[in-house]
Amino acid sequence: MALLEVSGVTVAFGGNRALDDVGMSAEQGRITGLIGPNGAGKSTLFDVVSGLRRPSSGRVRLGGREVTRLGPARRSRHGLARTFQRLELFGRLSVRDNLLVAAELGPERRQAERCVARIIDQLGLAEVSDSPADTLPTGVGRLVEVGRALAVRPTLLLLDEPAAGQDGDETERFATLLRSLADDGMAVVLVEHDMGLVMSVCDEVHVLDLGKVIAVGPPEVIRNDETVLAAYLGDA
Numbered sequence: 001m002a003l004l005e006v007s008g009v010t011v012a013f014g015g016n017r018a019l020d021d022v023g024m025s026a027e028q029g030r031i032t033g034l035i036g037p038n039g040a041g042k043s044t045l046f047d048v049v050s051g052l053r054r055p056s057s058g059r060v061r062l063g064g065r066e067v068t069r070l071g072p073a074r075r076s077r078h079g080l081a082r083t084f085q086r087l088e089l090f091g092r093l094s095v096r097d098n099l100l101v102a103a104e105l106g107p108e109r110r111q112a113e114r115c116v117a118r119i120i121d122q123l124g125l126a127e128v129s130d131s132p133a134d135t136l137p138t139g140v141g142r143l144v145e146v147g148r149a150l151a152v153r154p155t156l157l158l159l160d161e162p163a164a165g166q167d168g169d170e171t172e173r174f175a176t177l178l179r180s181l182a183d184d185g186m187a188v189v190l191v192e193h194d195m196g197l198v199m200s201v202c203d204e205v206h207v208l209d210l211g212k213v214i215a216v217g218p219p220e221v222i223r224n225d226e227t228v229l230a231a232y233l234g235d236a
């Protein structure tokens, strides 16, 4: 059974259907890509999955349990964590303190310092651990956001364009990190415009266009799908 199951989700903003009867799933131990052109509905789908936006119809299940009516905090307690496209760090706090704030809300709050030390090590953030977040290059800031999400020990991790602003070496290290998180049993869902990263790390890719899922499959199939090429990859 998939850890995350989304079915029949529709969200409309006025007359614009940002999501139109969308279904998707994500499994533990796998990296699921969610791609599509600007405005396709990717962030809106993350908002629905994380509980920030209530769909007008459809369901979200987490670990077999219906969570459609639960708010973000309750979903977080059920193992969901996400990052945002726009950096949401506390700019004046150090990297360590940004992580500590999250760890103190998570299941390891009694060993928050230890949890933070582990994440700093896991993400290679030791050199910048005392730096204020607003002094970091964007690519490193995104890594701290991922660290904050990890501090709540998620089973489902939603990443919204985590590689934007990373250079080639950072993206390569990031791909290794994603693989190791999935290998440890996490379900990772990746919204990303860096097609090199998506195609190299994802086990399965869902493609959205104008609020509809237009293709689902492994990267090698998606890369050659004519509908996807016409809607998105032809320009990517």
Ligand SMILES: Nc1ncnc2c1ncn2[C@@H]1O[C@H](COP(=O)(O)OP(=O)(O)OP(=O)(O)O)[C@@H](O)[C@H]1O
Residues within 6 Å of the ligand: 013, 016, 017, 018, 036, 037, 038, 039, 040, 041, 042, 043, 044, 045, 085
């Ligand atoms: N709060 C909102 N109010 C009105 N329309 C919105 C709102 N949020 C999103 N939309 C619209 O919904 C559609 C989907 O937007 P969304 O941000 O989910 O796309 P996306 O695939 O994440 O795009 P991008 O790759 O540019 O981040 C777009 O047409 C967008 O203009």
